[in-house]
Amino acid sequence: MAAEPDSFALFYFTAAAILFAGPIGYFFTRLYHARMLIRERQQRNLPVAPGHSFLFGHLLYLKSVIDALPEKAHYQYAFGDIARHHFSREGVFYMDLWPVSSLFLTVVSPQVANQTTQTNSSLGLDKPALLPRFFKPITDGENLFTMPEKEWKPWRTTFNKGFSHDHILSLVPRMAKETSVYCSRLRTCAEKGALIHLDPITLRFTMDLIGQTILNTSLGAQKGYNTLADCMLSQIRWHQPNAETNPFEYLNFARWYMHWWNSRQMNDYIGKELDKRYNEYKADAANTRSKAVIDIVLQAYMPENTKTAPANLDPEFRAFAIRQIRLFVFAGHDSTSSTICYTLHLLATNPEILTRIRVEHDAVFGKDLAATQSLLESQPHLTESLPYTTAIIKETLRLFTPAGSSKAGKPRVDLTDDVGNRCPTDDATVFFVHVEMHRSPKYWIRPDDFLPERWLVDPGHELYPMKGASRPFEHGPRNCIAQGLVMTEMRVVLAMVVRQFDFKPAYEEWDRLHPSKGLRTYRGERAYQIEEGAAHPVDKYPCRVYERGSSSSLDITTFTPV
Template sequence: MLLIALTSLAILVLGPFIAKMIKLRLLFHRLRRQGLPMPPWNPVLGHLLTLPPLLEKLTAGSQQSDAFTLLSREFTHTDGCFYIDVWPFANPLLVITSPELAVQACQEHDLPKPDVLVPFFAPIAGGPNLFVMNGAEWKHSRALFNPGFSASVMVEVMPHVLEEAEVYVSLLRDHARSGETFLLDNVTCDYMMDVIGTVTINARLHSLSRHNSLAAAMRSSLEWHCQDEEINPFKRWNILRPLVEWNNGRIMNQYIDAELDKRYEVWRSNKPTTRAKSVMDIAIEAYMKERTTSATLDAKFKAWARVQIRLFLFAGHDSTAVTIVYALHMLSKHPDALSKIREEHDKVFGRAWDCASEQLRHHPEKVNQLPYTTAVIKETLRLFPPASGFRGGMPGVILQDKNGNKFPTENLNLWVIHGAIHRNPDYWPDPHSFIPERWLVEPGHPLYPPKGGWRPFEFGPRNCLGQTLAMLDIKITLAMVVREFDVQNQYEEWDRLYPRSGIKTVWGERAYQIPQGAAHPVDGFPCKVTFRTKEA
């Protein structure tokens, strides 16, 4: 009886697993028979044997997308895509590494977001959110939030961004005086959490100066987050993770509920305020236009808004923070670019190093008079995109490269690897080099960016809702930091303190990206900040 029971249990557990494996392996068998591009494939293991040799060429902990970027160079005859079968660690994939195919997937066909994204965002947002929604639900939600991220609203919130930026600069001054090594990524994440807090829910979080439960819970969830490519079973199925994520979600929800009640009361009382409207103020106003005012905010709207705010807090601070860190890193490695950006800031804001904040308060339009600064940001995002695109294939949707090769998408997820597209030598001259001038030359110039080749904010209807805010935040930060400070990474010191063997760079860069929510610099980017030497 015991043997029968154990056999029945094994069938219940392993039966669905084996059935799905057979189904997916048959799918790739058919794709291979059609002559579609893919690495050497095994009927039992799929492409699992392909990954170890690739990972040996990269440092431990780097992004899986870097391995697939290496793999993509073996398929140049198809101009930018290949099929990969690494189930059960990921669903069947069509990996896209060329601008043309990315444009087709995300713009021409506007393929939907796949269900596989739902569990990724579940511990972060806590429910259905703008990033994973599709169809009418997505359109309705996007319409409510679009006004809150308009260019005019961004100008109104600029004083509050400057307020948080001044705290950040003050903290960097403290580090410059102490001469200590610190983790710039951690500090900048706290800073951007404060910025997105004031812009999204009109609340100052003060994460840089003291503990804030909302910010701490969000950062904790990201630190505990398990990426899809995690193979170590002790990390992948850590029994503590669901408990930590549940508690973090509870803390975030309670905090956000209280702030929503405050914003609703402000709207209901219609009292004048000196603070600009936040994204949530505008959403509440739009939602209540067709509803009767009540003593409390509608519970259904509140639950929906809570999820979207958690998404904005994540997306609004994480990717922007790492872009600031990488921009400062690139400028420190390229003195000519640093000199040019300082000259531009002198021209726009005056030669006093600490005047940018005051100038932007009185003349916010000056943030749009920084072409070289914008070029530095774009080139930083090209080399270090915080994320990639993910879409779901559909029956009848077939992509086609410039050579006429056709690639079916049905029953597949499409992984648009931004890093692979941004570093594709078929489209970018000297693709691994930091050259801001790419963004200043005229069409026809060899350096001129390819159409659809720069995708950190994606294109099409599903482009990043907060890209205007992100660019504003980064411009303001660079304007207030680069003229006063020199930033120097301390990876040599770090490697002496924490020695390890093996490869330590990706694409020749020690500050390579690791998956931690967005793609962050490894080890938190240890650095020292010094005051810039005053010129005669």
């Protein structure tokens, strides 16, 4: 009997050993594998970031580069700085961020990016395994952006119908209507003379734009609370910034709660909308002609004869449809808002270019500013007669690219860097760093200058862009499905807003009100980008807005947040 406690102890010890040995063994096997991948690349003299250690990989090195950036700066700047300082010849480099993230093959070379998305068909189609983590709070699961190739392909074909040229033109009157509400809000700000943060005002506007274009409805987010818009905006505010580099942020339990709550609200809102439209379809098949994304999803589900449709939407399909709509609401408002803010910023700081865009607008829409909206509504094709405006949008997207791009590396698939190294992609996230590619002196003449002309010159001109060096919407089969929509929205917004308002960045004033000792510019730019879903201007772009031509007569020194 005396042996009994011993055998219990042995049992518990063995059980505990099995319980812990498994995960610990797994961890060390993965650690060894991750570190050996880098060692093997170092031995082959491939471009590997400096500062690698067996225990931490490149995590501490990356942290030291991020610490040298201004507060909250987007982590992509850190990747860009490493590329510029150490790998400008190769245009690519490896970085080992396991276990927080993965092995990265960072790409800033256009020709390597072209190989990835166009030449090497097996690389351009699948997204890396870490992407669903980013999207989890946004869409609550797999979506068009993250789907593996096989599932993605038929759905991409289906959703493409919502982005045809003719359909986009048919949406111009709705875009103009929401832009007029934005203009009214800007006018109120101008009348108050207050310092405003342009980004949140613009985010609510682009929510309304996406409501009109994707959901075929008015969300009214510019006028007040809307469950879908507000919960999505909150979801992004609570999104973990710089997730690839800061594991401690995962321990924020308030974030877990808010994500759960917002997610429930959004699912409920979209679910009810889907059910309502489903019932309308069943009652009248003619409703199924709409090309809005929400209707396209339902059309894919409906049988030929709508009368034979089941009484209720299949729950699995309903959950799938909700995820896709959440993706379109997110992708549809976030990057566009950032692009509007940066375009207005660049015009405010480049008065000659502002004058030229207004000359183009006068030529197309006439001198009567108030008539712009009705002209856009009655003649949507006028948006296609704005080459200089289009060049300004392209140049803004080059200088302040709002969205990134990443692909899943594949076994036995290599990429050849700018000096001829063959770089394996297996186990790696192939990560394009647009912020560096778009501003590298290796690929661009006068890279930091705002020069819309480079989009208007003929091939052979020194400013003519190098093939594949500009990729705000990415290239290849998984490029942005909505780039035509974005360009049209931007032309409508600029035609209406730039004709009526002047903007002045107010960072100096903001900094006086919020003194801080840290670095406040990135490569001389105060309105640098931070991660808030897409890349947005830091401090939400403090500025003042004036009715066109009245700015010099104003002398405003007080601060009234709007």
